[in-house]
Amino acid sequence: MARILTGIQSTGTPHLGNILGAMLPGIKLSEQPENESFFFIADLHSLTTIKDAEVRRQNVRSVAAAWLAFGFDTDKNVFYRQSDVNEVAELTWYMNCFTPYPMLANAHSFKDKSERLADVNAGLFTYPVLMACDIILYDANFVPVGKDQQQHLEMTRDIASSFNHQYGDTFVVPEGLYDEQVMVVPGTDGQKMSKSYNNFIDIFLPDKKLRKQVMAIVTDSTPLEEPKDPDVCNVYALYKLVAKDGQVAEMRENYLKGGYGYGHAKQALYEVLIGKYAAEREAYNNFINNPDELEDRLKVGADKARVVAQDVIGRVREKLGY
DSSP states (O other): OEEEEEEEEOSSSOOHHHIIIIIHHHHHHHTSTTEEEEEEEETTGGGGTOOOHHHHHHHHHHHHHHHHHTTOOTTTSEEEEGGGOTHHHHHHHHHHTTSOHHHHHTOHHHHTTTTOGGGOOHHHHTHHHHHHHHHHTTTOSEEEEOGGGHHHHHHHHHHHHHHHHHHSSOSOOOEEEEOTTOOOOBOTTSSBOOGGGTOOOOTTSOHHHHHHHHHTOOOOOOOTTSOOOGGGOHHHHHHHHHSOHHHHHHHHHHHHHSOOOHHHHHHHHHHHHHHHTHHHHHHHHHHHTOHHHHHHHHHHHHHHHHHHHHHHHHHHHHHHTO
């Protein structure tokens, strides 16, 4: 059985782009009988920027609730909070002592902010080492990565291989799973959907707030009665990703014949979102309203993860003389 490992950012409730582009493909991958997935919420990484304890707790719960609402199987797989397995912090210190400065100085996560060094803390600088330890602590065989994370995976492979070369086989050297067909979900302004652009759609919002987000999608000023080009419309682009083929064909026809306004299209998109994700929205709210159940599910996952982590950290301690 191949072990797949994925880290999930703890930046709050996943938006529609996260769900379509990462969550659903990750859950599908985890459902394959030959795979075992370790999915963790990266709340230690968030400390480089988020200092508010309550914000962090709420973010973790929102992320956990969303993944569980979409049916991630925590019996077959392992779902845990990064900070619940202390061995990752210990391993990060060990690997910090083997990671050369130039490697970290060339990391995108540091270089992007290197012109304003006053904003760079030590955690941000050593971020790639923690990321590497997240992987090698669990004997992961494969890590699904996008192009923006490729450098971090290569650094992980270098760190693990270098240690193995010096001390003998200790770590599994992971391979990347590169999906060239990663879905890019447009935001309400046409750019890639992102919280940093504030152009996202949160399907877990109450009905009225969700409808307000949908109605805020940017469109052109073509009058209602005139034909419209669906291929340059943000509403239609989103509708294609969530509606059934027949519904998409009908909306396209409405655009081309005229007499169909963007308000109609936005209402149709809203109704599809409400209907398509009704069960997930209900499950999400149930988890959010029962934080003790969420905590129990994360604790069970951490207990499973710790069994593997303790075995790996034991191998490392022995090699280092601790």
